[in-house]
Every structure is written in C-alpha cells, then in structure tokens.
Amino acid sequence: MTKSYNQTCPLACALDIIGEKWTPLILRELLLESPKRYQDLLNSLPSLSASTLSERLKKLEKHKIVERQFYSDHPPRAQYILTQKGHDLRPALIALRDWGEKHADLK
Secondary structure (H helix, E strand, C coil): CCCCCCCCCHHHHHHHHHCCCCHHHHHHHHHHCCCEEHHHHHHHCCCCCHHHHHHHHHHHHHCCCEEEEEEECCCCEEEEEECHHHHCCHHHHHHHHHHHHHHCCCC
16 A cells, blocks of 8 residues: 555545545546446456455545445355445546546557
C-alpha cells in the first residue's frame, strides 16, 4: 500500500483513497457496467495483477465506495457494485477523461 499524504486538504484526502495506480480505472469499469465480477474486472484491465486488484477493491470497500455482493453460497461467488459514494465520483472521472482527451498525447 502507498503512504498517506497525511494532510487535511480535501484533495489530499481524496487522493489517499482513490489516487493509487489502477484505482481510477477500476472505478471507470464499474461506472461503465456494474455489477462486475472480480474476473470481469481482471479481464477488462489485462496489465493489472490479481493481487493489486484485490488490494484496491478491499480499500474501496473499506471506504464504502464499492460493495461486494455475494450471488452464490456454494461456492462463494461475489460481484462488485458501486455505492452512491462511488457514483458520486463520476463527475471527477469524467473531468479527468476530458482533460486527457484535450491534453494527453494519445498516440
């Protein structure tokens, strides 16, 4: 896990939760189609390792941005869905996407 910014600034606090590598892309996938199974997320982000995905989902779950819902008991199977708190990130992610379209070198 990455270290915290240890600041009271709202931007720093938000980045402590969603600023790690891969987290915004996981959120993008859940905003595009939710719920998604763990394997679906792994397949949609081929360079993402299973351990990193697991770590990021646990952190998002801890902060109540995603919720894990079980849809089978035997064997246990879960899917991930955004909470309202997660859906509230949509404008920020759209703004980042728009900035990327305007300023990133998309070759």
